[in-house]
Amino acid sequence: MIKIFKIKPWRPTHINGPIAGTPVYKPEIIGKIIKKAKRPLLIVGGYEYDVDIGNGKTYLDLLVELVKKKKIPVVATTEVAKTFVEKDIKPVAIMSVSNVIHRVCDENWKGFDGKGHYDWVIIAAMVYYLQSQMFSAMKHFSYKWSKGISLDRYFQPNASFCLANFKVEEWKKAINDIVKLIME
Amino acid sequence: MAKESATFKFDSLSTPNIKVKGLQINIRELPVEEWTEEPQGPHPMPELVDLRNWFHILLRRYPPFYAPVCDYCCLCTFGKCDLSREKHGACGLTLPTQQARFVTIACCIGASCHCGHSRHLLHHLIEKFGRNVPIDMGTEIELEAPVVRTVIGIKPRIIKDLEVALNQTETEIMHTLASTHTGQESAAIDYEAKALLVSVYDHVGMEVADLVQIVAYNFPKGDEDAPLVDLGLGVIDKDKPFLLLIGHNVAGAIEIVDYLKETGKYGTIELGGICCTALDSTRYDFGAKIIGPITYQLRIVRSGLPDVIMVDEQCIRTDIIEEAKAINARVIAWNEKACHGLPDSTHEDEDKLVEELVAGKRDAVLIFDTEKASRVAVKTVEKMFPIRKKQRNLPTDKEMIEIAKKCSGCFNCQRACPNNLYTTEAVIAAQSGDFTKLEGLYESCLACGRCEDACPNGIPVTGMIIQSWQKNVRNEKWKIRAGRGPVKDTEIRAVGAPLVLGEIPGIIALIGCGNLPNGNMEVARLAEEFLKRRYIVVATGCHAMDLGRYRTEDGLTLYEKYPGVFDAGGLCNIGSCVSNAHISGACIKVASIFARRNLRGNFEEIADYILNRIGAVGISWGAMSQKAASIATGFNAFGVPAIVGPHGSKYRRQYLGKTYNEDAWFIHDARTGEKFKIGPAPENLIMSCETIDEATVMAAKLCIRPADNFKGRAVKLTHWIDLHKKIYGTMPDDVWKFIRVEADIPLTFKSEIMKMLKEKGWKEKSIPDPTNLPRLIKKKK
Numbered sequence: 002m003i004k005i006f007k008i009k010p011w012r013p014t015h016i017n018g019p020i021a022g023t024p025v026y027k028p029e030i031i032g033k034i035i036k037k038a039k040r041p042l043l044i045v046g047g048y049e050y051d052v053d054i055g056n057g058k059t060y061l062d063l064l065v066e067l068v069k070k071k072k073i074p075v076v077a078t079t080e081v082a083k084t085f086v087e088k089d090i091k092p093v094a095i096m097s098v099s100n101v102i103h104r105v106c107d108e109n110w111k112g113f114d115g116k117g118h119y120d121w122v123i124i125a126a127m128v129y130y131l132q133s134q135m136f137s138a139m140k141h142f143s144y145k146w147s148k149g150i151s152l153d154r155y156f157q158p159n160a161s162f163c164l165a166n167f168k169v170e171e172w173k174k175a176i177n178d179i180v181k182l183i184m185e
Numbered sequence: 186m187a188k189e190s191a192t193f194k195f196d197s198l199s200t201p202n203i204k205v206k207g208l209q210i211n212i213r214e215l216p217v218e219e220w221t222e223e224p225q226g227p228h229p230m231p232e233l234v235d236l237r238n239w240f241h242i243l244l245r246r247y248p249p250f251y252a253p254v255c256d257y258c259c260l261c262t263f264g265k266c267d268l269s270r271e272k273h274g275a276c277g278l279t280l281p282t283q284q285a286r287f288v289t290i291a292c293c294i295g296a297s298c299h300c301g302h303s304r305h306l307l308h309h310l311i312e313k314f315g316r317n318v319p320i321d322m323g324t325e326i327e328l329e330a331p332v333v334r335t336v337i338g339i340k341p342r343i344i345k346d347l348e349v350a351l352n353q354t355e356t357e358i359m360h361t362l363a364s365t366h367t368g369q370e371s372a373a374i375d376y377e378a379k380a381l382l383v384s385v386y387d388h389v390g391m392e393v394a395d396l397v398q399i400v401a402y403n404f405p406k407g408d409e410d411a412p413l414v415d416l417g418l419g420v421i422d423k424d425k426p427f428l429l430l431i432g433h434n435v436a437g438a439i440e441i442v443d444y445l446k447e448t449g450k451y452g453t454i455e456l457g458g459i460c461c462t463a464l465d466s467t468r469y470d471f472g473a474k475i476i477g478p479i480t481y482q483l484r485i486v487r488s489g490l491p492d493v494i495m496v497d498e499q500c501i502r503t504d505i506i507e508e509a510k511a512i513n514a515r516v517i518a519w520n521e522k523a524c525h526g527l528p529d530s531t532h533e534d535e536d537k538l539v540e541e542l543v544a545g546k547r548d549a550v551l552i553f554d555t556e557k558a559s560r561v562a563v564k565t566v567e568k569m570f571p572i573r574k575k576q577r578n579l580p581t582d583k584e585m586i587e588i589a590k591k592c593s594g595c596f597n598c599q600r601a602c603p604n605n606l607y608t609t610e611a612v613i614a615a616q617s618g619d620f621t622k623l624e625g626l627y628e629s630c631l632a633c634g635r636c637e638d639a640c641p642n643g644i645p646v647t648g649m650i651i652q653s654w655q656k657n658v659r660n661e662k663w664k665i666r667a668g669r670g671p672v673k674d675t676e677i678r679a680v681g682a683p684l685v686l687g688e689i690p691g692i693i694a695l696i697g698c699g700n701l702p703n704g705n706m707e708v709a710r711l712a713e714e715f716l717k718r719r720y721i722v723v724a725t726g727c728h729a730m731d732l733g734r735y736r737t738e739d740g741l742t743l744y745e746k747y748p749g750v751f752d753a754g755g756l757c758n759i760g761s762c763v764s765n766a767h768i769s770g771a772c773i774k775v776a777s778i779f780a781r782r783n784l785r786g787n788f789e790e791i792a793d794y795i796l797n798r799i800g801a802v803g804i805s806w807g808a809m810s811q812k813a814a815s816i817a818t819g820f821n822a823f824g825v826p827a828i829v830g831p832h833g834s835k836y837r838r839q840y841l842g843k844t845y846n847e848d849a850w851f852i853h854d855a856r857t858g859e860k861f862k863i864g865p866a867p868e869n870l871i872m873s874c875e876t877i878d879e880a881t882v883m884a885a886k887l888c889i890r891p892a893d894n895f896k897g898r899a900v901k902l903t904h905w906i907d908l909h910k911k912i913y914g915t916m917p918d919d920v921w922k923f924i925r926v927e928a929d930i931p932l933t934f935k936s937e938i939m940k941m942l943k944e945k946g947w948k949e950k951s952i953p954d955p956t957n958l959p960r961l962i963k964k965k966k
């Protein structure tokens with residue numbers, strides 16, 4: 002799959018190689034993939050999770066709502082764990098993202114519940130370059146069983162799907178739409 | 186017997202019987218004085234594969250996790266090769282092996298950098314003081330060179346003895362680098378073993394460099410009361426000529442101090458520096474000043490303060506001459522490794538050079554003679570000062586408003602920024618005279634200049650951020666304790682037992698460079714957290730400065746508040762980058778002084794000891810350079826885990842334990858030979874953490890070691906659980922894996938943990954005498 006970039010990665014130097022995922026302009030594409038996922042895993046990081054996304058909610062509030070309603074297994078990689086715990090959600094793990102993706106890339110890993118791999122690994126609220134590295138590992142070493150999605154507003158070429166460098170206001174609407182679609 | 190070579194050259198020699206000209210005598214091998222107190226261990230001067238067994242033990246437990254930054258290889262003309270997924274390069278290479286090869290190359294660069302620095306210093310100091318300078322580290326340090334003793338297997342007595350160590354280091358760097366040629370190793374694990382080996386030699390190179398400068402220049406020898414020196418952008422006296430030093434090799438700075446003293450000019454000019462040259466100059470002259478870490482280069486230069494800039498080697502901005510030109514300052518370079526395209530002026534007339542520099546006929550000169558370069562620097566700075574007027578390269582507030590109006594809001598600057606800082610928003614706010622957003626970026630800004638180059642409208646974004654902060658500069662006056670050098674044998678005697686038994690919960694070593702994701706404050710707060718908990722905190726290089734640029738609640742800097750002793754609750758500025766070897770050295774000293782293990786050529790056993798017993802963790806929150814790669818990888822080889830910040834994920838390799846793979850977590854009981862399951866301690870060998878809070882919890886966890894006694898284990902668990910609860914709001918769910926006997930359970934959390942143990946069907950085990958090396962089992966089963 003060789004793609005010519007129509008848009009540049011958010012950080013223009015982050016073009017690792019010939020394989021790149023799809024930056025989407027229609028957020029519902031991402032919403033539908035996650036909705037249809039058989040075994041999704043959500044990873045919530047420690048970057049800009051307290052951004053106001055409208056209706057008096059933060060990005061993290063929205064993710065908490067999603068996890069609570071859809072029972073999506075969630076890994077908290079940083080201090081965001083505390084918010085999940087306070088909202089009575091037990092993350093499947095509180096773990097460094099590298100340790101999680103190391104597992105995801107191990108073909109013999111059985112998942113946090115012993116039931117096997119996650120088909121879609123979704124990363125939210127994580128600093129751009131670290132996400133890029135994690136998706137890079139997945140792109141090469143887990144693509145047969147786990148693919149990556151970013152919920153942040155930036156084009157991440159190493160993820161299979163992500164948003165196409167949305168402006169802040171566009172993204173706020175998009176993330177609300179995505180979560181709504183999944184929860185419907 | 187260790188050997189070294191020597192060459193004697195005589196231009197002319199005459200005795201009563203003979204007269205010769207141009208005589209050269211080469212003696213291939215000279216013995217270093219024999220070390221009789223210890224038997225030679227199995228691996229003196231280990232060659233390329235001699236420690237492969239140990240490294241493979243480590244790599245089985247901590248398999249590499251690769252996150253490529255680039256999916257191609259372009260190292261030979263068969264390339265570019267696309268290595269993505271299962272593809273092979275034209276030479277057969279795969280992507281994981283290419284990652285390991287790349288890390289190996291980075292570690293070779295790091296090791297050769299320290300070794301080259303070390304070689305230069307040794308050569309220079311032998312020339313200056315002779316070969317017989319004794320390695321006298323004072324009355325409280327007998328174990329003068331723990332890394333050299335362990336790895337090389339010699340006990341050096343005079344500085345010339347250290348040539349043997351450098352010869353061997355150079356040889357192994359060469360062999361390692363050779364292995365990275367096209368068509369060599371095919372298995373990633375073998376490159377990793379080589380990266381580990383060359384990084385062990387990195388620690389040899391660093392130790393030699395710091396030892397020779399300590400003994401020859403009489404730096405503090407493990408002095409916990411080394412004086413507090415000035416640090417910060419605001420410490421420079423603007424009424425004096427200012428000579429700025431940038432780099433890592435202190436030889437030039439010392440010539441300057443000596444020259445100023447000899448000529449009675451000491452105190453008439455300001456001497457301040459960036460990076461390790463600054464740190465090391467304050468170990469020689471407590472009146473020298475430290476401006477800040479690597480990221481302070483543009484800040485100080487664009488402020489217009491320096492009249493002359495003297496550069497040596499490593500981490501110098503390669504556009505320094507251009508930047509200096511913009512403020513009408515002059516540059517003096519003297520180091521062979523950074524010639525900046527300048528003609529060699531070593532043999533030109535000194536006064537004429539000064540004259541031409543002052544007249545602006547030359548922007549910079551290159552002089553491969555530190556004494557001459559220093560004289561030229563001092564004479565130039567004296568003459569430049571009255572005529573130069575501190576010419577800045579920063580826009581005024583008024584200019585900023587006009588410049589900002591050119592902004593088209595394209596976001597190119599933010600997209601280029603390594604820390605994704607909201608520069609566009611800040612520049613747009615400046616259009617109406619609101620500079621608060623620019624000012625708000627200052628502390629997280631790396632002053633790298635990438636935003637400026639990305640701007641299609643030529644807006645000097647970095648300069649605007651720096652300018653917005655100028656009103657605060659006068660308050661940037663801090664204190665840092667001058668680098669104390671190694672940990673003393675007497676200190677090790679006092680802390681050895683509590684450290685190994687776990688009663689001092691750990692050593693937090695802040696070993697790092699300046700690629701910080703959110704500024705220095707969070708590094709300082711992490712240090713303070715562990716100091717309050719009475720860990721031993723040690724620091725080197727840029728992180729040593731980061732800790733100084735912070736005040737505690739009572740208005741003191743950390744160095745003013747905490748004692749400089751290597752003991753619980755002590756904060757030691759060990760010194761510069763090359764002083765990192767004293768941290769691995771301190772761990773080795775525990776094995777030798779407390780546990781009486783032989784060091785001589787006994788690397789494997791000592792590393793096994795450290796991995797199982799000494800709760801030391803390196804944190805390089807701003808790890809950036811290839812030197813940081815080899816420093817950290819060297820620590821890993823010695824059994825010390827390391828945490829790097831989020832930018833560290835771009836090193837592309839981490840060593841991560843798979844805690845779900847129970848087979849990986851066993852040791853042998855050295856007393857009985859029994860195979861023993863252990864908790865995953867330490868869990869990872871090198872890892873990137875995303876936030877400082879995450880790193881704080883992880884650092885406490887990584888201090889746990891298989892050999893902790895129950896009291897020590899309980900103390901370590903208390904801190905880890907407490908931090909975990911404070912930051913994550915919950916008890917760690919794997920805490921049961923670290924309970925061996927009931928007495929391990931911290932009293933405060935007893936009921937919670939007992940409940941967990943019951944659910945897990947936990948059974949009490951005994952506490953082993955752990956080793957990963959079957960050959961160390963006393964009685965085989």
Ligand code: SF4
Binds near residue numbers: 259367368
């Ligand atoms: S070294 Fe191998 S992978 Fe790299 S460019 Fe050459 S042939 Fe390709």
Ligand code: SF4
Binds near residue numbers: 632
């Ligand atoms: S100078 Fe500062 S704002 Fe500009 S790119 Fe570098 S870190 Fe970002």
Ligand code: SF4
Binds near residue numbers: 594596597608641646
């Ligand atoms: S790159 Fe220049 S024009 Fe574009 S947003 Fe930044 S400052 Fe404005």
